[in-house]
Amino acid sequence: MKLKKCKTCNLYTLKEICSKCNKKTSDAHYKFVRVGNAPKSK
Numbered sequence: 001m002k003l004k005k006c007k008t009c010n011l012y013t014l015k016e017i018c019s020k021c022n023k024k025t026s027d028a029h030y031k032f033v034r035v036g037n038a039p040k041s042k
């Protein structure tokens with residue numbers, strides 16, 4: 001799974017589309033991030 005980031009909301013998500021503003025997200029190349037409900041095992 002790839003981590004994405006919405007540049008509009010400045011929000012990390014795993015989805016292609018931001019659930020907040022419904023805009024397309026872009027790849028986030030972070031080694032460690034804080035995603036509220038992302039499972040750690042994946």
Ligand SMILES: [Zn+2]
Nearest residue numbers: 006009018021
């Ligand atoms: Zn957004």
